[in-house]
Amino acid sequence: MQQNDESPELEDELYEHFRVEVPKGQDLLRIDKFLMHFIANSSRNKIQTAADNGDIYVNDVPVKSNYRVKPFDVVRILLAHPPFENRVDPENIPLDIVYEDEALLVINKPPGLVVHPGHGNYTGTLVNALAYHFENLPMNSSERPGLVHRIDKDTSGLLVIAKTEAAMTHLAKQFEAKTSEREYVAIVWGNLKEDEGTIEGNIARHLKDRMQMAVFADPNVGKPAVTHYKVLERFGYVTMVSCVLETGRTHQIRVHMKHIGHPLFNDARYGGDLILKGTTFTKYKQFIDNCFKILPRQALHAKTLGFVHPTTGEMMRFDTELPDDMQQLIEKWRAYAKSNTAGEDED
Structure with missing residues (x-):
């Protein structure tokens, strides 16, 4: 997905986003299947991607998605941004909606409005506003609701927001294919x-x-x-x-x-x-x-x-x-x- 990223990611420090100790009676099971039962609103593909990126650790050692968990393993997911970046608190921030239907909406973003929570900007963003005005927006590949693309904080102008999973997938493919x-x-x-x-x-x-x-x-x-x-x-x-x-x-x-x-x-x-x-x-x-x-x-x-x-x-x-x-x-x-x-x- 093509995205204009406003804030560079932190690269030197890892933050724990998830931790679980494998129960005593757990049978040998691939870690991607195991984690699907513990992480809400996730998918096997996203878990596999995290493993491929070296973000899933068992007993402090990075593992691939085919690793089989065993009783008393300590499973952790470490990422390069604080976990509260992905927590979106709804905020009553006005939106300039240019167009809206059941699948999507187009908004005119004012200058000064950060698109999504990130390093140094955890509240007061467009995503916080979307969470207030709309329920159950689909997540993009970065776990941000509704966002198909982004523009910088101090850039003004048009953004399309997906309201359904199908719309998210369809629009993301268009941006990726440059159409x-x-x-x-x-x-x-x-x-x-x-x-x-x-x-x-x-x-x-x-x-x-x-x-x-x-x-x-x-x-x-x-x-x-x-x-x-x-x-x-x-x-x-x-x-x-x-x-x-x-x-x-x-x-x-x-x-x-x-x-x-x-x-x-x-x-x-x-x-x-x-x-x-x-x-x-x-x-x-x-x-x-x-x-x-x-x-x-x-x-x-x-x-x-x-x-x-x-x-x-x-x-x-x-x-x-x-x-x-x-x-x-x-x-x-x-x-x-x-x-x-x-x-x-x-x-």
């Missing part, structure tokens, strides 16, 4: 030379800064990522672009645009919160500071979303207006560009 349609609008630093183009480059965790992703030339490092961009409007020192995703890697647009020398405007994680293009005049610096105040986040919005409906087979396409903060920023840059010959020779 879903996703267009983002971004404002980036600089004046792009070409009106349109394609950025290709494997994306993986940055070698030095684990909070960032990076593009790697080595084809054996990271996962392939493809972003198609098209210039929508030029403002001199910044440019508004449309980005269409073929893949859904972590921070894909943000890291790809930085890779070609055009970080997203006010993207603090990737250096876009600095004055990267423009003049040295105090008045210009004040203008940029005001722009940052208008849009205190990366300038990125998931504007359109398309997919085949899992029940009807109909092609569904949704579009949403840019949020107020981005519209205000665009108008400010549009006025600045009209009153200045800003950035005519910038690249």
Whole structure:
């Protein structure tokens, strides 16, 4: 499943999620079958995956799914995130629902709303809101209810949520097969030379800064990522672009645009919160500071979303207006560009 992951996982510490001592009279039984009787809302496939990942321990030794438990074995499941990350407390957080039927819903996520509980954000997320407004949402492969895909905390825009197991499976396959349609609008630093183009480059965790992703030339490092961009409007020192995703890697647009020398405007994680293009005049610096105040986040919005409906087979396409903060920023840059010959020779 293609997912945009907002928070990098903890890698150095393991947390105990489950522990049981095998009863005295237990017959020899494969551990995947044994655990299905003890772990609620789980499946044999998920247990086998945990074993393949080295997350299931017997007497403090990792075992595979074909291990046969015996009386008095101590079985533990250790994962790289605290167990309470998977506990979802319902919270009455309003949702902007663009469309809803029995199989799915499409929401317009505001900036600042984290999609799912994770390291540092255990409450106040979209998943907490979904748990309040809907019952019995299906779990995705990461045990998060309803989520087919994700966008970053400070990215606004459209998300599809599955309401049934069948819808989850059908939609997830579309995202994995790259048949879903996703267009983002971004404002980036600089004046792009070409009106349109394609950025290709494997994306993986940055070698030095684990909070960032990076593009790697080595084809054996990271996962392939493809972003198609098209210039929508030029403002001199910044440019508004449309980005269409073929893949859904972590921070894909943000890291790809930085890779070609055009970080997203006010993207603090990737250096876009600095004055990267423009003049040295105090008045210009004040203008940029005001722009940052208008849009205190990366300038990125998931504007359109398309997919085949899992029940009807109909092609569904949704579009949403840019949020107020981005519209205000665009108008400010549009006025600045009209009153200045800003950035005519910038690249």
